[in-house]
Amino acid sequence: MSSPDRQQRLAALRDTIADIERKPALAEARVMVRDLDAGFPLPAGGLLQEVFTDERRHAGAVLGFTLAQARSLLSPQRPAVIYLQLVKDSQEMGLPYGPGMLSFGFDPNALVLVRAANMVELLWAAEEALACKAVAAVVADIAGHQKILDFTASRRLSLRAASAGSSIFLLRYGTGREASAAHLRWRLTPTLSARKRFDPFAPGAPYWRAQLEKGVLLKQQTEWLLGWTQDGFTTRDGARRPATRIAAEPPFSGAVPAHLADRFPQTA
Amino acid sequence: MLYLPTWPTDFLKRREPGLKAPLALYERIKGGLRLAALDAEAGSAGLRVGQNLADARAMVSELSVQEINRPMLEAAFADFADWHSNASPLVAVMRDITQFGDLVLDVTGVAHLFGGEGPMLRLLLNRLRALGYTVSGVIAPTIGAAWAVSHFARNQVVETGDLDTILDGLPVQALRLSPAQIAGLTQMGLKSIGQLRPRDRKPLQARFGISLLERLDQAYGLLEERMVPRIPVAERYAERRFVDPIGLMDDVLLTAHDLAIQLALRLETEGLGGQAFHLFLYRVDHKVMTLSVNSARLTRDPEHISKLFANRSERLEGEYDAGFGIDMIRLAVSSVGALDAVQMGAFATQDGAEDLAQLHDRMTSRLGPLAVLRTQLVASHIPEQAARLVPAIVAEPDAKAQNPAELVRPLRLLPVPELVAINAEVPDGLPASMIWRRVGYRLIKAAGPERLGAEWWRSGQRLQLVPPHVPKKPEPGEKPEKPPYIPQLVKFDADAGTRDYYMAEDAEGRRFWIYRQGLYGENHWYLHGFFA
Numbered sequence: 001m002s003s004p005d006r007q008q009r010l011a012a013l014r015d016t017i018a019d020i021e022r023k024p025a026l027a028e029a030r031v032m033v034r035d036l037d038a039g040f041p042l043p044a045g046g047l048l049q050e051v052f053t054d055e056r057r058h059a060g061a062v063l064g065f066t067l068a069q070a071r072s073l074l075s076p077q078r079p080a081v082i083y084l085q086l087v088k089d090s091q092e093m094g095l096p097y098g099p100g101m102l103s104f105g106f107d108p109n110a111l112v113l114v115r116a117a118n119m120v121e122l123l124w125a126a127e128e129a130l131a132c133k134a135v136a137a138v139v140a141d142i143a144g145h146q147k148i149l150d151f152t153a154s155r156r157l158s159l160r161a162a163s164a165g166s167s168i169f170l171l172r173y174g175t176g177r178e179a180s181a182a183h184l185r186w187r188l189t190p191t192l193s194a195r196k197r198f199d200p201f202a203p204g205a206p207y208w209r210a211q212l213e214k215g216v217l218l219k220q221q222t223e224w225l226l227g228w229t230q231d232g233f234t235t236r237d238g239a240r241r242p243a244t245r246i247a248a249e250p251p252f253s254g255a256v257p258a259h260l261a262d263r264f265p266q267t268a
Numbered sequence: 269m270l271y272l273p274t275w276p277t278d279f280l281k282r283r284e285p286g287l288k289a290p291l292a293l294y295e296r297i298k299g300g301l302r303l304a305a306l307d308a309e310a311g312s313a314g315l316r317v318g319q320n321l322a323d324a325r326a327m328v329s330e331l332s333v334q335e336i337n338r339p340m341l342e343a344a345f346a347d348f349a350d351w352h353s354n355a356s357p358l359v360a361v362m363r364d365i366t367q368f369g370d371l372v373l374d375v376t377g378v379a380h381l382f383g384g385e386g387p388m389l390r391l392l393l394n395r396l397r398a399l400g401y402t403v404s405g406v407i408a409p410t411i412g413a414a415w416a417v418s419h420f421a422r423n424q425v426v427e428t429g430d431l432d433t434i435l436d437g438l439p440v441q442a443l444r445l446s447p448a449q450i451a452g453l454t455q456m457g458l459k460s461i462g463q464l465r466p467r468d469r470k471p472l473q474a475r476f477g478i479s480l481l482e483r484l485d486q487a488y489g490l491l492e493e494r495m496v497p498r499i500p501v502a503e504r505y506a507e508r509r510f511v512d513p514i515g516l517m518d519d520v521l522l523t524a525h526d527l528a529i530q531l532a533l534r535l536e537t538e539g540l541g542g543q544a545f546h547l548f549l550y551r552v553d554h555k556v557m558t559l560s561v562n563s564a565r566l567t568r569d570p571e572h573i574s575k576l577f578a579n580r581s582e583r584l585e586g587e588y589d590a591g592f593g594i595d596m597i598r599l600a601v602s603s604v605g606a607l608d609a610v611q612m613g614a615f616a617t618q619d620g621a622e623d624l625a626q627l628h629d630r631m632t633s634r635l636g637p638l639a640v641l642r643t644q645l646v647a648s649h650i651p652e653q654a655a656r657l658v659p660a661i662v663a664e665p666d667a668k669a670q671n672p673a674e675l676v677r678p679l680r681l682l683p684v685p686e687l688v689a690i691n692a693e694v695p696d697g698l699p700a701s702m703i704w705r706r707v708g709y710r711l712i713k714a715a716g717p718e719r720l721g722a723e724w725w726r727s728g729q730r731l732q733l734v735p736p737h738v739p740k741k742p743e744p745g746e747k748p749e750k751p752p753y754i755p756q757l758v759k760f761d762a763d764a765g766t767r768d769y770y771m772a773e774d775a776e777g778r779r780f781w782i783y784r785q786g787l788y789g790e791n792h793w794y795l796h797g798f799f800a
Contacts, residue, residue, distance in 0.1 A: 057705075057707075057778060057798075058778065059680055059798055060678065060679050060680050060778075060779065060797075060798030060799050060800050061777075061778075061800060063679055063680060063800065064679055064799075064800025065800075067679070067800075068800075076619060077619070077620055078620060079619065079620055079621075079624070080620070080624050087639075090683055091682060091683055091684060093680065094680030094681055094682045094683075094797060094798055095657075095680065095681060095682075095683060096643075096679065096680060097651075097655055097677060097678060097679060097680060097681035097797060098643035098644075098645050098654070098655035099645065099651070099654050099655060099675065099677040100677040100678045100679045100680070100681065100797065100799075101643075101679065102645075102677070103674070103675060103676050103677045104679050104800055108643040108645065108655075109642075109643075109665035111642075111643065112628070112640065112641070112642055112660050113640075113641040113642070113643070113657065114631060114635065114639060114640050114641075115635075115638075115639045115641065116635060116639065117635070117639070121634065121635055124634065125631055125634075125635065128627065128630055128631060129627060129631070132623050132624065132626075132627040133620060133623050134619075134620025134621070134623040134624045134627070135624070135627070189776075189777075190776065190777035190778055190779070191776075191777040192773070192775075192776075192777045193713070193773055193777060193779065196715070199715065201698065201713055201714065201715070202713060202714070202715030202771070203713045203714070203715060203771055203772075203773040203779055203799075206777075206779065206799065206800045207777065228800065
């Protein structure tokens with residue numbers, strides 16, 4: 001066998017091996033940040049993100065944080081977000097509410113609710129939805145510890161998400177952390193809201209403290225104090241400014257139609 | 269027409285082979301035990317239906333008896349009837365005289381598949397006889413004639429030309445008449461249909477009512493009689509019969525895939541697509557299992573259809589029971605509409621609508637139709653009525669959802685508001701603390717109240733188009749009248765509906781939506797939702 005021929009064959013074999021080995025590895029080595037405009041590095045699609053919060057009564061905050069991220073993933077090719085919940089959790093956790101999504105800034109038409117009877121069906125639906133080309137994100141609201149949701153299950157989900165390009169968010173509650181193949185793991189805590197203009201006693205735009213427990217988005221920064229308006233995320237450096245200072249800032253940065261009293265737009 | 273005079277006892281004997289030969293089923297009628305069904309041996313021993321059970325036992329000492337279970341037998345007979353749809357798509361159970369025993373099959377355009385009407389009748393009868401059923405069958409031009417001949421003459425195929433001569437010779441009982449009518453005709457000396465037919469019709473109608481003439485005309489084909497088929501007719505279907513019965517679900521699904529391809533080819537040539545697909549599994553032991561799946565949009569994609577059936581079969585779990593095997597599978601399509609061929613490729617719009625619709629179909633087929641939902645906004649300011657969850661495969665998304673008044677609403681709503689204990693520092697002021705699910709919260713910020721009243725345009729009175737109903741006093745021996753139907757719509761209640769909503773935030777930044785039910789002074793507070 002001549003030497004160049006042999007080298008060619010060896011190179012081809014190496015490529016094959018690299019192909020076999022690289023696929024899952026590549027999925028994890030991908031760029032996670034999409035854009036940095038708002039000060040918060042928006043994660044790209046195709047990731048498995050776990051959003052933990054300490055208590056179940058923070059359910060509204062985690063859903064808000066997730067829908068805010070999911071909204072940025074929506075595109076004309078991927079117009080849908082699938083929300084999964086177990087039937088028995090509806091009364092405990094509440095259901096996503098259409099008019100509420102409108103006032104939050106999320107189009108309720110884009111959200112499809114799936115109410116699964118048990119965890120097996122929920123995971124099946126999550127995989128099925130991730131594989132669909134038209135789904136931007138899957139939001140799985142899982143209250144309580146689920147034995148079936150182990151490392152293998154989350155690995156499956158993360159590979160499926162990486163290959164399909166749609167993100168999956170697992171909303172989890174409690175302080176326990178299990179082994180998982182999530183690309184990013186957040187710990188989210190609600191904080192005092194921004195000041196509402198003309199009404200110092202009323203809650204304003206929401207603020208959350210998001211701590212990144214796993215994965216890297218920006219070098220060395222693992223904590224953000226995130227605000228949300230209908231225009232998108234806003235950030236404050238929570239370490240330097242106390243909550244009172246934040247409240248002094250106006251919540252909107254962009255052009256906002258003037259409001260008469262509390263809710264009647266002058267321009268309408 | 270198939271007539272199975274002793275079907276209940278035959279069925280029970282087949283189900284429980286231990287039952288001894290003279291078998292009778294009894295029923296409690298007005299405090300007495302009377303025979304309701306007999307098998308052939310009991311019948312030949314001189315017993316008859318309606319006889320007292322004690323008398324029957326005295327006449328036939330070795331009689332084995334059971335209480336009749338009519339709902340079970342009716343359901344079993346319905347299954348039995350469905351199974352016959354492998355002979356003809358139109359099968360009905362005739363309940364004129366008895367609840368079970370009479371099967372009507374419309375064999376128009378079917379008989380040639382079995383080599384003609386005679387061989388078809390022989391095949392059906394032999395098949396049932398081999399299973400131990402006593403059966404007689406007749407193919408005739410009208411339902412009435414078939415009933416008459418099958419009950420009172422030998423098995424045969426009645427041609428249209430022979431109809432009159434054969435019917436004329438039969439007794440008047442063959443016309444499916446009531447006992448009173450039969451007694452009256454016997455009194456007049458009219459024993460056979462042939463004697464009855466030339467009589468003047470007016471006096472007959474005056475004495476016996478219109479039903480007698482109707483039955484007569486139906487039997488001779490002068491008046492059309494309709495049957496109500498048990499399984500709705502599907503015009504387009506594909507089916508496969510098996511030499512050896514199959515049992516495994518995987519085999520069934522593979523067959524469903526093949527049938528879906530066949531059906532898709534047929535639909536494609538016609539330029540059609542379907543929204544509902546039904547898989548009928550015919551078991552060798554006279555049962556039909558049905559699996560139905562629905563699709564949000566018209567489709568004829570065999571991969572999609574077979575995937576829906578695969579998902580649907582996952583939901584069956586323990587229900588699937590192939591029994592002794594399945595010997596025929598039929599895939600039928602309904603809700604058919606025009607579906608033109610679409611050019612794929614360069615000019616297709618990539619909006620993902622089709623992918624999404626298929627995803628909804630797949631999830632619905634496995635999780636059930638009420639598990640995959642979409643929000644529909646309703647023009648109502650009552651929060652729980654402002655959004656409605658509808659199955660995603662039924663509802664098209666609204667053109668553009670809008671929040672006209674820019675109301676602040678919570679991101680999550682509890683399906684049922686939960687009672688909370690609220691303290692307000694000043695009467696009629698903002699809430700200051702709250703206890704919810706046994707945990708206390710100090711509320712430091714609040715906005716409100718937003719008062720939502722009841723919808724006054726829903727009238728407190730019902731619309732009265734007719735004078736109100738006054739129940740009459742029932743005459744002795746007469747049943748009391750039924751009250752008229754009044755729809756149960758929610759009526760306007762001026763006081764109950766008023767709610768004062770507050771958006772409250774506690775010291776740690778949790779934001780709740782709470783409301784006071786009723787006006788100030790009634791301290792019934794509820795938590796209704798969570799803000800982001």
